[in-house]
Amino acid sequence: xxxxxxxxxxxxxRGDVIAIKTLISHEMETGFRYGTNGVLIPRNIITEFVxxxxxEEIFRADxxxxxxxxxxLTFYTVATAxxxxxxxxxGDNGFSETASANITVE
Amino acid sequence: xxxxxxxxxxxxxKLLFGASCLAxxxxxxxxxxxxxxxxxxxxxxxxxRQVVGEASVKPGKVKLDLPPLVENGxxxxxxxxxxSPMTPSDYVKAIHVFNEKNPQSNVIGVRLGPRAGRASFTxxxxxxxxxxxxxxxxxxxxxxWSDSVDVVxxxxxxxxxxxx
Numbered sequence: 384x385x386x387x388x389x390x391x392x393x394x395x396x397r398g399d400v401i402a403i404k405t406l407i408s409h410e411m412e413t414g415f416r417y418g419t420n421g422v423l424i425p426r427n428i429i430t431e432f433v434x435x436x437x438x439e440e441i442f443r444a445d446x447x448x449x450x451x452x453x454x455x456l457t458f459y460t461v462a463t464a465x466x467x468x469x470x471x472x473x474g475d476n477g478f479s480e481t482a483s484a485n486i487t488v489e
Numbered sequence: 490x491x492x493x494x495x496x497x498x499x500x501x502x503k504l505l506f507g508a509s510c511l512a513x514x515x516x517x518x519x520x521x522x523x524x525x526x527x528x529x530x531x532x533x534x535x536x537x538r539q540v541v542g543e544a545s546v547k548p549g550k551v552k553l554d555l556p557p558l559v560e561n562g563x564x565x566x567x568x569x570x571x572x573s574p575m576t577p578s579d580y581v582k583a584i585h586v587f588n589e590k591n592p593q594s595n596v597i598g599v600r601l602g603p604r605a606g607r608a609s610f611t612x613x614x615x616x617x618x619x620x621x622x623x624x625x626x627x628x629x630x631x632x633x634w635s636d637s638v639d640v641v642x643x644x645x646x647x648x649x650x651x652x653x
Contacts, residue, residue, distance in 0.1 A: 402608035413615075415592045447595040449588055449615050450565040451646075457611035461604060474607050 385409055389470060391484035395462035403434065406455045407472055413448040424459075429454055429474035437466035441449060446474075462488045530621075533587050537625065538593035543631050546625055550634040553586075553624040557638070562616040562646040570609035571626045571634070582609035583627040591646075592621040597618050605628075615646035 390404040396458025407429070426448065434442040441460045454472075469483040537546070554568040571581045580603040586596040596614050608626070616622070623637040 393617040395653075407516060409527075413592070425500070425565075436604075441602070442610075443600040444610075447597060448593050449591050449596040451613040451615050455611075455613050458599070458601070459605050459607040461606040481567075 385472075385478075385480050387470065387472070387480055387482040389482050389484050390488070391468050392462075393484055393485075394489065395488040397462060397464075397488050399462045400459050401462050401486075402457055403468065404455075404457045405432075405434075405470055405482075406453060407470075408453050409478070410415060411446075411448070411450060411452045411454065415448065417420055427478075428474045429472050429478060431471075431473045432456065433471045434460075435457070435469045435471075436460060462486065464488055523623065524646045530589050532623075533589045533594040533623070536587055537585075537623070540598070541625065541627070544631065544633050546635045547602065548635055548637075549629075551584075551624050551626045551636040552572050553622065553636040555622055555639050555640055557617060557640060559642045562618075562642040563644075564613045565616050565642075566611065566639070566643075568609065568611040568621070569583045569626075569636075570607075570622045571628075573626075575603050575606055575608055577603045578629070581605075581626050582627045582629055584608070584610065585625045586614070586616050587623045587625070588611040588614070588616065588620055589622070589626050590618040592617065596622070616640060616642045617645050618642060 384406045387405060392401050395401050401459040409429050412424055412427040416424050418424050428448055429446050430489045432444040433440060442458050446454060465486060467483050467485055470478045550572045552570045561563050569584050573581045581601060583600045585598045587594050588596055596611060599610055619641045621637055621639050624633055625633055625635045627633055
């Protein structure tokens with residue numbers, strides 16, 4: 384449903400700094416808005432994002448309500464070894480989504 | 490025909506300009522009336538204190554890239570980059586972003602390490618008003634550095650109500 388889009392270079396030279404881009408579809412409801420019936424819409428946001436490279440955590444983000452809908456992130460890491468870069472998003476109401484990409488380092 | 494065209498155009502332009510001024514005049518108090526919970530600069534200072542503790546925050550090293558004029562406060566792209574060699578002995582541990590006037594002062598907090606290679610990240614935030622945005626970086630030696638940008642927002646986030 385919330386199909387994450389990720390962009391990781393397929394191959395890189397050892398030691399290169401690579402850019403990782405992620406986008407996940409999520410309304411990021413702030414909990415500060417009222418519905419047409421005058422009732423406060425409860426908060427429903429992604430609170431945490433974690434990225435691991437071959438199991439080692441390389442980047443973590445705590446999201447708050449001020450992060451725009453469909454959270455987008457670009458960050459960097461050093462390509463050290465071939466393997467898997469995995470992503471996890473967790474949030475309110477038991478929201479959890481994962482994605483991963485393979486990278487070949489030569 | 491040509492003469493008529495040149496004569497009517499300025500009038501139409503004036504009329505449109507007048508109408509847009511009127512709309513802006515009517516719109517401003519409406520926005521104020523709709524706005525509810527709002528943080529204040531003091532709330533932001535408290536939020537920053539919760540993150541940095543008693544440490545002093547010095548300006549410099551951090552670069553917060555944010556458009557000075559924002560048309561749509563619902564999605565404002567921004568980049569924070571920190572001047573750091575990102576070696577195991579000298580690196581950026583965390584970067585936090587705060588705003589002054591949204592209902593909640595925190596925007597995002599990220600943790601990174603020497604493994605990142607480059608101390609920089611990009612994301613998108615919501616802004617409820619023309620306000621100040623502050624980015625604070627925590628370095629591996631325990632020092633805190635900051636940068637701030639004042640942005641003008643023409644269409645604020647959070648003003649429209651959603652469908653439940």
